[in-house]
Structures are given as C-alpha cells and as structure tokens.
Amino acid sequence: MAEAENVRAEPSAQTRVFGEPVLTLENIELGFGGVKAIDNVSFEVRKGEVLAIIGPNGAGKSSMLNCINGFYKPQSGSITFKGRKLPAMDPHFAAANGVARTFQNIALFRGMSTLDNLMTGRVLKMNRGFLWQALYWGPAQREEIEHRAYVEKVIDFLEIQAIRRTPVGRLPYGLQKRVELGRALAMEPDILLLDEPMAGMNVEEKQDMSRFVLEVNEEFGTTIVLIEHDMGVVMDISDRVVVLDYGRKIADGTPDEVRANQHVIDAYLGVAHD
Amino acid sequence: MSYPDPTVHDTLPKVLRHNARSHPDEVALRLKDYGIWHETTWAQYLAQVRSTALAFRELGIGRGDVVALIGDNDVDWIATELAAHSVGAMTLGIYRDALEEEVGYLVDYAGAKLVFAQDQEQVDKLISLGDMAASVQHIVYEETRGMRKQTDPRLHELAVLIKRGEQLHQADTAAFDALVDATSGEDVAILCTTSGTTAHPKLAMLPHGRFIRHAITYLGADPKDHTDEYVSVLPLPWIMEQVYCVGFGLVARMTVNFPESQETMFQDLREIGPTFLLLAPRLWEQIAADMRARVMDASSINQWIFDKGIKLGMKAIEEGRRSTLADVMLFSALRDRLGFSRVRSAATGGSAMGPETFKLFLAMGVPLKQLYGQTETLGAYTLQTGEELDVDTVGPPFQGCEVTILNPDSEGVGEIVTRHENMFTGYFRNEEGTKADLRDGWMHTGDAGFFDAKGRLVVIDRLKDIAETASGVRFSPQYIENKLKFSPYVGEVVILGSGRDCLTAIICVRFSIVSKWAEKNRIGFTSYTGLSAEPRVYELIRAEVERVNQSLPEKQRIQRFLLLYKELDADDGELTRTRKVRRGVVSERYEQIIDSLYNGAQSAHLDTEVTFEDGRKGRVKADMRIMEVGAAPTSELRKAG
Numbered sequence: 001m002a003e004a005e006n007v008r009a010e011p012s013a014q015t016r017v018f019g020e021p022v023l024t025l026e027n028i029e030l031g032f033g034g035v036k037a038i039d040n041v042s043f044e045v046r047k048g049e050v051l052a053i054i055g056p057n058g059a060g061k062s063s064m065l066n067c068i069n070g071f072y073k074p075q076s077g078s079i080t081f082k083g084r085k086l087p088a089m090d091p092h093f094a095a096a097n098g099v100a101r102t103f104q105n106i107a108l109f110r111g112m113s114t115l116d117n118l119m120t121g122r123v124l125k126m127n128r129g130f131l132w133q134a135l136y137w138g139p140a141q142r143e144e145i146e147h148r149a150y151v152e153k154v155i156d157f158l159e160i161q162a163i164r165r166t167p168v169g170r171l172p173y174g175l176q177k178r179v180e181l182g183r184a185l186a187m188e189p190d191i192l193l194l195d196e197p198m199a200g201m202n203v204e205e206k207q208d209m210s211r212f213v214l215e216v217n218e219e220f221g222t223t224i225v226l227i228e229h230d231m232g233v234v235m236d237i238s239d240r241v242v243v244l245d246y247g248r249k250i251a252d253g254t255p256d257e258v259r260a261n262q263h264v265i266d267a268y269l270g271v272a273h274d
Numbered sequence: 275m276s277y278p279d280p281t282v283h284d285t286l287p288k289v290l291r292h293n294a295r296s297h298p299d300e301v302a303l304r305l306k307d308y309g310i311w312h313e314t315t316w317a318q319y320l321a322q323v324r325s326t327a328l329a330f331r332e333l334g335i336g337r338g339d340v341v342a343l344i345g346d347n348d349v350d351w352i353a354t355e356l357a358a359h360s361v362g363a364m365t366l367g368i369y370r371d372a373l374e375e376e377v378g379y380l381v382d383y384a385g386a387k388l389v390f391a392q393d394q395e396q397v398d399k400l401i402s403l404g405d406m407a408a409s410v411q412h413i414v415y416e417e418t419r420g421m422r423k424q425t426d427p428r429l430h431e432l433a434v435l436i437k438r439g440e441q442l443h444q445a446d447t448a449a450f451d452a453l454v455d456a457t458s459g460e461d462v463a464i465l466c467t468t469s470g471t472t473a474h475p476k477l478a479m480l481p482h483g484r485f486i487r488h489a490i491t492y493l494g495a496d497p498k499d500h501t502d503e504y505v506s507v508l509p510l511p512w513i514m515e516q517v518y519c520v521g522f523g524l525v526a527r528m529t530v531n532f533p534e535s536q537e538t539m540f541q542d543l544r545e546i547g548p549t550f551l552l553l554a555p556r557l558w559e560q561i562a563a564d565m566r567a568r569v570m571d572a573s574s575i576n577q578w579i580f581d582k583g584i585k586l587g588m589k590a591i592e593e594g595r596r597s598t599l600a601d602v603m604l605f606s607a608l609r610d611r612l613g614f615s616r617v618r619s620a621a622t623g624g625s626a627m628g629p630e631t632f633k634l635f636l637a638m639g640v641p642l643k644q645l646y647g648q649t650e651t652l653g654a655y656t657l658q659t660g661e662e663l664d665v666d667t668v669g670p671p672f673q674g675c676e677v678t679i680l681n682p683d684s685e686g687v688g689e690i691v692t693r694h695e696n697m698f699t700g701y702f703r704n705e706e707g708t709k710a711d712l713r714d715g716w717m718h719t720g721d722a723g724f725f726d727a728k729g730r731l732v733v734i735d736r737l738k739d740i741a742e743t744a745s746g747v748r749f750s751p752q753y754i755e756n757k758l759k760f761s762p763y764v765g766e767v768v769i770l771g772s773g774r775d776c777l778t779a780i781i782c783v784r785f786s787i788v789s790k791w792a793e794k795n796r797i798g799f800t801s802y803t804g805l806s807a808e809p810r811v812y813e814l815i816r817a818e819v820e821r822v823n824q825s826l827p828e829k830q831r832i833q834r835f836l837l838l839y840k841e842l843d844a845d846d847g848e849l850t851r852t853r854k855v856r857r858g859v860v861s862e863r864y865e866q867i868i869d870s871l872y873n874g875a876q877s878a879h880l881d882t883e884v885t886f887e888d889g890r891k892g893r894v895k896a897d898m899r900i901m902e903v904g905a906a907p908t909s910e911l912r913k914a915g
Binding site: 148157164215218 | 308309310419422423534537538541
C-alpha cells in the first residue's frame with residue numbers, strides 16, 4: 001500500500017447537501033519520538049455533516065481529534081478554522097469558538113450531580129467575575145438562571161430528567177456517556193467531536209445514542225465528527241467516512257464508497273504490509 | 275361541599291367554562307417541565323381548550339366524530355380531550371405503550387378522524403399503519419422533536435393549531451360559546467376501553483351527563499375540593515384516571531399535577547405532596563418492595579429501626595390502632611421520604627392487592643381504601659369507609675348504586691351484578707356485546723363475590739377463573755397469587771390446577787429485589803434468565819411458597835412450581851395494559867411447560883416466540899427446573915430466605 005490513493009466523494013443523488021467546509025486540515029503530520037501517529041493527512045469537515053473517522057486500532061483516530069481541538073500540536077501542516085489558518089489549534093480558541101468534545105474514557109466530575117456537570121459546560125459562557133459570583137445575588141444569579149434554563153433544555157433533549165440530582169459516579173456506564181454528551185451540548189457547539197460514543201454499550205444503548213447523535217445534528221444543525229468502531233453504526237449514521245490506517249488516510253467518501261474501497265477492505269481484513 | 279349543578283353544567287366543557295368564569299386565576303393544573311412546575315389557571319385552561327376546539331372545527335371535526343389520544347399524561351392531553359368534547363366529538367384514549375397493531379385496531383374500529391399523538395414515537399406508529407388507519411384524516415402532535423423529516427400531509431403541530439384557533443377566536447368571540455352551548459349531557463363524551471383480559475378491548479360509551487353525575491356520587495363518599503392536590507400517574511385512557519383527572523379536576527376543582535416523566539414520578543410526587551392519591555396495586559407493591567430493597571443497603575442500625583418499626587406498626591394495625599412509637603421512629607420519616615405526608619385519602623383499585631402490603635400502608639398512616647368498579651359503570655361504585663381495619667372487602671356501594679349477587683350458592687357467592695343511573699349506554703358499534711353484559715339495565719360484571727355480614731362487598735375473582743381441580747376442590751387462583759405476590763421476591767405468578775390433580779405455580783421473580791439479594795449473597799448472574807435458573811434463587815422462592823402454603827387449606831396448597839425464564843409482559847400479550855394476567859394466553863403459550871408441571875418431569879423445556887421492546891420478534895429456547903414443594907421445611911431451607 002505504498003501509493004495510498006484518496007477516494008474523493010462525488011455527491012451522489014441521495015447524499016444530503018452540505019455547506020462550506022468549516023474546518024480544513026492540510027498535510028497534518030504528528031509524531032511521538034520515532035512513531036508517526038499521523039502522516040500527511042488532509043481532509044475537510046463540512047458544515048452540518050456527520051463525519052466518521054474510522055480505522056483499525058492505532059490508526060491515529062484519537063490523535064486526529066486531539067489535533068482538531070488543540071490537545072496535540074502537529075509538527076507540520078495547517079488547520080483552517082473560522083477563517084483563520086493556524087499551524088496548530090489552540091484549545092482555548094477551539095472551546096471558545098464552538099468546538100466541544102467527549103472522551104473515549106469518560107471524563108466527568110464523578111462526585112458532582114448530572115446537573116452540575118452540565119453546568120460546567122456553560123462556564124465559558126458566563127461573563128460575571130468571581131466577585132459577582134461570590135456575592136450570588138443580582139447579576140450573577142440572573143446569569144445562572146439563564147444558563148440553568150439552557151441546561152434544562154439539554155436534560156430534556158437527552159431524557160435524563162430522572163438523574164438530574166444523581167452524582168454521576170453512581171450512574172451506569174451508558175448513562176454516564178449520555179451525561180458527557182450533555183455537557184458537550186451545553187457548550188452550544190458548532191462542531192461536536194465524539195470519541196467512541198458507543199464503546200462498551202449494549203444494543204439498546206447504542207440505538208439510543210445513535211438517535212441522539214442524529215437528532216443533535218438535525219435539531220441544532222451541529223456538525224459532528226465521530227470516531228467509532230461499530231461499523232453498523234458508522235454506516236448507518238454518517239454522511240461521510242474518513243478511513244485512517246497507520247496514520248495515513250486511505251479513503252474518504254460516502255459510506256457506500258468506503259465500503260467498496262479495496263484499501264479499506266485490506267486494512268480491515270489484513271494484508272501484509274511491506 | 276358544593277359542586278356545579280349537573281342539570282345546568284351537564285357537559286365537561288360547560289363545567290370547565292363555569293370554573294373559568296367563577297375562579298379564573300385559581301390554579302387548575304400543574305406540569306413539571308424543564309425542572310420547573312408550570313401552572314395553568316382555569317382561565318388559561320379554558321383558553322387552550324377554546325383555541326384547540328376552534329381549530330378542530332376548522333379541520334372539520336364535529337358532532338359524532340371520534341378523536342383518539344395517545345401519549346403521556348399532561349396538560350395538552352386533557353385540554354385536547356376537552357377541545358374534542360367542545361366540538362361534540364367523542365374521545366378515545368389509547369395506552370401510550372400500545373403496539374402498532376393495537377393502536378391500529380382501536381383507531382380503525384372506532385373510525386377515528388383525528389388522532390392526537392404526543393411525540394414522534396406515537397406519530398410513527400400511526401404513519402406506519404398505512405391503510406389500517408384509513409379513517410385518520412388529521413394527526414396532531416405536541417412535540418416537534420424528530421418531526422422535521424415527516425412530510426405526511428395529515429400532520430399538524432398542536433402549537434400552530436392553537437395559534438390558529440386564537441385568531442379564529444379573535445375573529446368571532448362568540449363562536450366557542452356557541453359550540454359549548456350546543457353540547458348536550460346526553461352526548462357520548464368518552465369511549466373508554468375495557469381492560470380486555472380475554473380479547474380485544476370493547477369501547478364503553480360514557481355520556482357527559484352521566485360521567486359528571488357519577489363523579490358527584492363518588493365525591494359523596496370521598497369529598498374533594500379546590501385545596502386537594504392530585505398527582506396523575508396512572509394512564510389517562512383508564513377509567514379511574516379519567517374520573518379523577520378530568521372528572522374530579524373539573525367538578526371538585528381539585529388541582530391535577532402531571533409529573534415530568536414516567537421515571538421521575540416518585541420524585542415529583544414527593545415535591546407536590548399530594549392530598550389524594552390513586553395508584554394501582556402493582557405500584558403500591560412496587561413502592562413497598564423498593565422500600566425494602568433500599569433498606570437492604572442501609573446501615574445495620576437503620577435496618578434494625580426499620581424492622582422494629584414495621585413490626586410495631588403492623589401489630590398495632592391488627593389491633594385496630596396506630597403505634598405512636600413506630601410513627602415517631604420510622605413512619606413519619608418514611609411518609610416524608612415517599613411524599614405521603616399530606617395524604618388525606620388514598621385509593622387502590624383495578625385488581626386485588628396483597629393484604630400485607632395493604633396493612634403496611636395503613637400502618638404507615640396512609641389512609642388507603644380499596645375501591646371496586648368497571649369501565650362500564652364509570653369506574654368505582656363501592657369504596658371502603660376506612661372506619662375499621664378491613665383488608666378483605668371493597669366496602670359498601672355508593673349512595674344510589676344497587677349491587678346484588680346473582681345465583682348465590684350455599685355460601686352466598688355468585689356473580690356480582692350492578693346498576694345505577696349513570697352507567698354506560700352500551701358498547702360502541704357492538705350491540706351483541708352490550709346485550710350480553712347489560713341485561714335489563716343490570717351490568718353483569720363476570721366477577722364472583724358476596725356480601726359480608728356488614729353489607730360490604732367481597733370480590734373473589736373473575737367468575738370464569740374460579741377453578742376446580744379434578745378432585746372437585748374449588749379455588750381462586752387470584753386469591754393464592756395475591757398471597758404469593760406479597761413476597762418481595764415474587765413479581766408475577768400464575769396458579770394452575772383447573773381440572774388437574776393438584777395446584778402448581780409459574781413464578782416470575784421480582785428482578786429488582788432478587789438481583790440485590792443475589793448480589794448480597796455473592797451469587798453471580800448475567801441476566802434475568804440466568805438469575806431465574808439459579809438453584810439458590812429456587813430455594814429462596816421455595817421458602818416463600820411454603821410460607822404461603824401454611825396459610826392455605828391443605829387441598830389448595832401449591833405442590834410444584836417453576837421459575838419462568840422471563841417476566842410476563844404486556845407486549846407479549848401475557849398481561850393487559852393495566853397489568854392483569856391473561857390466563858388464556860399464558861396457558862396457551864406455555865402449554866409445554868404446564869404439561870411438564872403435571873407429568874412428573876424434572877424440568878420443562880420451552881421454545882417460543884418473543885417480541886422485543888422495539889417490536890422485533892425472535893425465538894427463545896429455555897430449560898427450567900421444576901421444584902417440588904416438600905412437606906415440612908428443613909432448617910437449611912429456612913436460612914435461604
């Protein structure tokens with residue numbers, strides 16, 4: 001597979017129409033010591049789409065997400081976001097400009113209630129300073145009520161009313177995943193990065209989660225980039241799929257195109273690499 | 275207590291209008307949404323009904339049409355119901371968890387012209403029915419979520435209709451009053467589904483005037499007023515929820531509260547602190563069982579207090595008093611915890627309830643009363659007086675309701691037949707059914723019962739369910755089942771033995787409790803099926819069966835039982851939507867198992883079709899052990915309990 005060839009998506013009749021690219025990644029290279037995690041990968045994320053990044057273990061999927069929201073700084077290449085071309089994303093810039101994410105291993109505040117965890121998603125949107133908040137009454141309280149109202153909408157959307165006051169550490173895994181999605185949604189993101197949202201779930205929980213992902217996309221017009229191992233889920237819910245293998249992009253197209261791609265079949269079924 | 279004059283305000287919309295005029299700013303309804311209780315005053319309630327009704331009229335809904343409603347209990351549900359009544363239409367409530375075919379049957383049978391469907395889930399059911407719902411010209415939905423892609427031309431958003439109705443009202447402010455004036459007490463208001471333990475449900479026709487007058491009769495036995503708070507948790511299509519939520523709400527101006535979701539029910543109940551409460555026996559039993567399960571997790575001191583308090587309280591109740599000590603150390607805290615602190619009156623009905631559970635709540639200070647009635651009789655017509663401890667009867671009939679026992683045997687047991695002025699007028703489009711059940715104005719209930727010395731009615735079981743073994747021993751399966759169901763470990767049970775040589779039982783363990791018990795006893799399991807097959811769970815249940823056997827006459831004792839690999843489920847048709855066991859379905863589906871219970875086999879093999887939550891079907895094969903219930907329990911077995 002020396003000459004990995006990119007398969008370009010030609011919008012077919014059934015594909016939905018998407019807007020401009022909101023995020024463009026060009027020639028991203030990322031290495032850790034001698035290991036090349038990402039090797040010259042370029043792709044774009046278009047407004048309003050559900051984009052899946054797939055690939056075997058160690059293909060560089062999570063590293064890719066970490067580059068997008070600024071956790072990792074690529075050694076070369078550029079990221080264009082909101083009209084700014086940057087050598088690497090800055091995490092604060094990303095968060096303040098509507099990039100939210102969830103993690104492969106749930107990263108919630110386990111001792112805090114669902115409600116409080118979701119409220120932390122609003123922190124960036126709170127303008128009142130420490131002193132106002134310490135005073136509690138007045139502007140800070142009004143602000144808190146406003147944010148609580150938004151958080152309640154998210155709670156209603158994800159149907160987690162019954163666990164509003166439950167410390168998340170006591171919740172089953174599937175619900176914790178849902179709370180984590182809720183915290184990301186509380187940020188009112190334009191782009192939502194989901195790192196294996198359905199890992200470790202049973203069939204019913206996966207169905208629920210798929211439904212939520214699609215509804216977030218439809219109701220709020222949120223662009224979604226997700227990493228997922230369950231091929232059934234990926235093929236069902238994504239508009240476009242980017243396939244990575246050993247840090248390189250081997251395919252990029254609609255689920256049908258990707259499914260038929262020989263490189264992808266080889267990568268998944270295993271072919272000797274020379 | 276004064277209620278609106280039923281000769282003047284003889285339809286539900288008229289009573290609503292009366293309330294809105296006399297008490298416009300009083301809170302009529304409360305709904306929890308986005309974590310906050312939202313209040314609706316009588317004036318706002320009327321305004322929503324008015325707008326919806328005017329929009330319905332524009333859609334061509336009028337006198338004699340049927341409007342079906344399906345969804346969770348909330349303000350929009352009952353406001354839409356009253357809007358339909360205002361234009362002279364009849365309403366038909368459908369259980370929210372009904373499967374597609376059930377919805378299809380009802381909608382098609384009634385010829386529903388408009389269906390109010392709460393959300394996408396319900397709308398999807400209707401749309402996928404296709405030709406089966408050919409009569410449906412309009413589908414009105416409440417929640418817009420997930421509806422973007424729907425293009426069915428029959429769809430209308432409720433909020434949009436209400437806005438349109440508001441415009442229509444501005445254009446002609448007298449239009450709505452004219453509509454309401456045109457409604458008549460003789461008109462059929464509600465088509466109420468019967469529980470249908472044997473076949474498809476029938477639709478009882480309940481006219482406005484009768485519905486209101488019977489509500490007033492009931493209020494004579496258990497008065498309510500505008501200071502009463504009620505939490506609506508039972509399904510609205512059920513007759514008793516209609517009587518309370520719509521009937522008492524309008525007639526007595528009792529405030530009706532709707533919880534946020536099914537799952538938050540108990541939390542919301544506690545926040546409201548209702549003064550009046552109706553729960554089905556299984557919910558009371560669930561509360562009692564959850565309470566016990568939670569105590570298992572408590573510290574040993576708390577467990578000790580709980581055990582002592584329950585013992586003291588139960589003993590006091592048996593002696594016809596309440597224990598102050600138990601109240602101070604346990605029950606006042608329990609009442610607060612459960613949200614029962616302000617309860618002035620509580621009821622249970624729909625099916626029989628285990629006497630132990632009943633006593634437990636009485637001991638707790640919840641004035642629980644059994645009621646009895648049918649859909650056809652507009653719900654309850656007997657209610658316990660609460661004057662003395664009474665776990666066996668359903669109390670005396672209401673004023674003006676006649677109840678007699680038809681063809682009583684030597685012990686006075688026979689079929690319960692009843693009549694009062696305000697019963698149903700017949701089954702919708704079912705003359706034959708009407709003739710069979712309603713003879714010379716008497717409703718034949720099909721229930722067996724008798725009157726005790728104090729004139730209180732005792733209901734034994736369905737007449738056709740009273741069974742006789744091959745040796746001629748008569749027994750009531752339900753009576754024995756209820757005894758077993760008081761055990762926190764037993765979820766559902768079916769007693770068999772009709773025409774056989776002895777009694778046996780199919781038992782479903784109560785998963786929430788037994789799984790906790792298993793955890794505590796370090797028994798590993800992966801699923802309900804696995805847990806049910808566990809030998810130590812068998813021993814646990816055997817101890818429970820033996821305990822019940824001791825309280826039964828020797829010939830009515832259970833000889834063998836097995837633990838079913840799954841819970842009985844309404845989706846599989848094994849239970850009705852109100853969770854009564856459909857014996858016919860059970861004995862047909864589990865014929866193999868039942869045969870094994872009687873042919874001396876050590877285990878039963880099963881190969882059957884199941885319906886999953888999402889409607890898919892699959893096959894299940896299972897082997898279940900059959901356990902003999904021995905004579906005297908050994909001390910070893912006792913420990914298992």
